[in-house]
Amino acid sequence: MLERFRQFWTRFWAPVAHLFIRAGISPNTVTFVGTVGVVAGALIFFPRGGLIWGVLVITAFVFSDIIDGYMARTTGQVSPFGAFWDSTLDRIGDAAIFGGLAMYYVGPGDNHWFAALAIYCLSMGSVTSYARARAESLGMQAKVGIAERADRLVSILVITGLADIVNRAGVGRDALYAIPVTLGVLAIASTITVFQRVVVVHQQALALVAQVPDDGAAPSTSRDGSPG
Template sequence: MLDRHARGLFTRLFTPAARALLRRGVSPDAVTVVGTLGVSLGALGLFPGGHLFWGVMVITAFVFSDVLDGVMARFAGTSGRWGAFLDSTLDRVQDAAIFLGLAWWAFGAGGHPEIGVLATVCLSLGMLVSYARAKAEALGFTANTGIAERAERLVATLVAAGLVGLGLPVLVLTAVLALLAVASLVTVVQRVVTVLRQSRRLG
């Protein structure tokens, strides 16, 4: 999740593109879907063959659709629960593609099963982080706390994968994924504790 200042910057940067796409009849939902397809193809099409750097480049190019579709929705006046639901759901698809692509490479051509295990653990815990917040909000609580939000997890993973693709030791990616796994677990615990405290205050 981008902070307020970063989101404001990207909104200004993507405003011309958003207006141009809307004038051509492109919907925010279409941009969301295309962005997800691009990220998934980059991760599952390039990572398994060991093309980590180019996979990261393709993913990065498409991941900004997550900002672009939001800008378009605000200009079109179509921001609402459906868009939020679709965006959140497809975010999970993107996460799965990225970590599964890394695991596929690690267990196969990469020959680093420890990375495959860590990528799988990060994917599982990342999904649990998101589920904890969604379930809390569905029950009327708030659980937007934690040290490992989605944006931080993805940026760290993609930067590490890209650097390894450029020739840095594989240990870099191993260390980053291990730290992310721990941070994700801590975030789950933080969210559980946060909801527990809220529920106790309510009696």
């Protein structure tokens, strides 16, 4: 859903990207620094209850995901390793955000059920990304679903930040219940997204099998895709 705004943010951050290019900074370096910033913001501030400060730090660095891609395309440095590097560090950043919230609920948030909910969102977010990556590695597509990465991150960061602002404004800690409610919605949406991707890949796999001639034996593979 939120991918439609990527072009706007790409144009917005283009001047910064060109500044980095002139300074000789590589896209992979921007990816790394951005991930370090996201991880630091999530794991330093969230567990201590500084939710709004964590959100602000994460937001300051999360746009590196757009900047590095623009830099790579502009300088012609698009490469298989760059794509691998970017995707791998994205998983680390996502895990830090939801892991940081889980640590908050184990600590000052004091609710193990909400901590478990955050961990479930972390896990299903990883499965969602893995399902797409695994499908593409097998020559199929799985970019479908109601909760892609951008949707999940923007939703939880916006609600976490707003809830803490309202809490600090004097409304009280009841405002913070908006966070576990959002986690619950994301848990359901992520689960549905995984199911949608499984269905789409299953349909493509059946179509591929149907294209195999009756007298043509397909190579044997194990369930993990390796030669069996």
